[in-house]
Amino acid sequence: MTTSEKPKVKTINRLKSMYALRAEVDKMYAAGEDATNTGKPVAWVMLGQWAEPILTAMDVISIYPENYGSVCAAAGKAAPFLEASDAEGFPSHVCGYARNCFGYSAKMKELGGAIPPSAPMGGMPAPTLLVASSEICDARFKWFQALGRYFNAPLGTIESPYPGLKESIEPGTDERSVQFLIAQLREFVTFLEQLLGRKMNWDKLDEVARGLAGINRLRWEINRLRKAHPGPMHSKDLWSSITAAFFRGSESKAILDGFQKMLEEVKQRVASGESALNVPEKFRLSFDGLPPWHSLDIFDKLAARGWNFVIESNYRPYTPVNIDLSKFGDPLERYVRERFQSTNNTLEGEYTPEEAAAVRDEITRTGNSTILQIKHVRDCRCDGMVIHILLSCRSASLNLCAMQQKAVDLLKVPALVLEGDMVNASLFDPADVLKKAEAFEETMAYYKQMRKEAGIPW
Ligand code: SF4
Numbered sequence: 001m002t003t004s005e006k007p008k009v010k011t012i013n014r015l016k017s018m019y020a021l022r023a024e025v026d027k028m029y030a031a032g033e034d035a036t037n038t039g040k041p042v043a044w045v046m047l048g049q050w051a052e053p054i055l056t057a058m059d060v061i062s063i064y065p066e067n068y069g070s071v072c073a074a075a076g077k078a079a080p081f082l083e084a085s086d087a088e089g090f091p092s093h094v095c096g097y098a099r100n101c102f103g104y105s106a107k108m109k110e111l112g113g114a115i116p117p118s119a120p121m122g123g124m125p126a127p128t129l130l131v132a133s134s135e136i137c138d139a140r141f142k143w144f145q146a147l148g149r150y151f152n153a154p155l156g157t158i159e160s161p162y163p164g165l166k167e168s169i170e171p172g173t174d175e176r177s178v179q180f181l182i183a184q185l186r187e188f189v190t191f192l193e194q195l196l197g198r199k200m201n202w203d204k205l206d207e208v209a210r211g212l213a214g215i216n217r218l219r220w221e222i223n224r225l226r227k228a229h230p231g232p233m234h235s236k237d238l239w240s241s242i243t244a245a246f247f248r249g250s251e252s253k254a255i256l257d258g259f260q261k262m263l264e265e266v267k268q269r270v271a272s273g274e275s276a277l278n279v280p281e282k283f284r285l286s287f288d289g290l291p292p293w294h295s296l297d298i299f300d301k302l303a304a305r306g307w308n309f310v311i312e313s314n315y316r317p318y319t320p321v322n323i324d325l326s327k328f329g330d331p332l333e334r335y336v337r338e339r340f341q342s343t344n345n346t347l348e349g350e351y352t353p354e355e356a357a358a359v360r361d362e363i364t365r366t367g368n369s370t371i372l373q374i375k376h377v378r379d380c381r382c383d384g385m386v387i388h389i390l391l392s393c394r395s396a397s398l399n400l401c402a403m404q405q406k407a408v409d410l411l412k413v414p415a416l417v418l419e420g421d422m423v424n425a426s427l428f429d430p431a432d433v434l435k436k437a438e439a440f441e442e443t444m445a446y447y448k449q450m451r452k453e454a455g456i457p458w
Contacts, residue, residue, distance in 0.1 A: 011303035041128040048133030057205040069097030073293035075120035096423030105150035211252020218259035219317035230275035231310030282306025289388030294425035319349035
């Protein structure tokens with residue numbers, strides 16, 4: 001099949017419950033548009049799990065330029081914003097989401113603060129404030145500092161502790177991280193109260209935090225069901241629904257209902273053996289790295305070949321925390337303790353005591369854990385991995401080649417490595433992907449035989 005040909009039938013059997021969740025994202029942008037009329041404060045927020053419930057409890061509308069980068073890429077509208085970013089002097093190897101945002105902001109400034117007419121989904125209204133985070137990459141806070149060129153909006157930054165894996169399992173690290181976060185968020189609340197001239201609504205924060213924990217738990221249960229054969233939920237359904245969980249979670253009732261329905265639908269599929277493909281599942285794959293938002297139709301073409309993307313390593317729900325929150329009187333502390341993702345909690349919740357001891361031993365000896373990194377490939381009994389190395393995101397690409405080697409060495413599962421970008425379509429060649437896919441099927445068949453000889457049970 002050429003890249004321009006569309007499969008004659010819908011090759012991916014999309015979950016019906018996904019559509020309602022995807023519609024919630026439209027509402028997020030509609031709320032942003034309404035803000036222009038109602039005068040509600042609008043925060044441009046860097047994805048990071050901590051700010052949104054606090055902003056919602058303070059009646060501030062959150063908009064996510066990072067998500068908007070994927071919206072523009074998927075709509076085929078990112079290129080003019082990327083070019084505008086280049087014209088502003090930002091390097092082309094900077095995060096694609098950031099470049100999209102810089103170009104958008106430059107155009108907005110030219111228009112005196114109006115939304116650029118080419119902006120998809122109604123665009124992002126100009127921000128009243130900016131909220132950055134220090135999580136994961138340099139783009140996170142430097143990007144938002146650079147937005148000072150375009151907007152006269154105050155900037156708040158939330159620092160998050162990111163201990164190395166070895167430190168993360170040492171006694172006391174979790175508690176120090178929790179205390180650090182509580183202090184950071186308390187400062188953030190004070191910053192907002194002073195800026196907006198009103199007090200925090202702690203009851204609302206409690207309600208939103210409970211809802212978010214519920215959404216995460218539902219997503220975690222759904223992901224566990226994805227081990228089934230045939231795979232009941234394609235990665236495209238996760239990508240279409242994840243935006244609702246990450247960026248609209250504060251509308252918890254609608255999102256909770258949506259994920260509850262998704263859980264029921266996936267359970268039903270598992271019970272009846274219904275596949276995420278409308279053709280026979282020939283190969284089970286994991287997708288590792290951020291998706292090429294501009295070229296998602298490539299997955300329909302791969303599905304036509306029987307490729308079922310049954311799991312991913314990005315956007316995973318965290319292991320729910322099972323603690324009695326009633327003993328903590330402070331709503332901020334309850335929020336942090338319920339949402340803080342620790343390696344210790346993952347080991348307790350996802351592994352047998354023997355496995356957890358082996359992981360701890362591996363981390364203590366090497367500072368890393370192969371078992372942790374490729375667990376999703378093993379759990380879902382994948383035939384192959386597709387690894388997407390991104391030119392503009394080092395932090396999401398850094399570990400992928402090591403993961404590729406470990407999956408071959410330990411599980412005899414090969415990887416198809418693609419180079420590209422999540423936003424910049426000109427760096428991704430769908431025709432080349434389809435050609436490589438054909439050859440990779442032979443590689444997967446060869447490694448299936450290798451697994452058999454090695455006694456690996458799939
Ligand atoms: S993690 Fe990667 S994609 Fe996300 S903001 Fe940082 S550089 Fe951009």
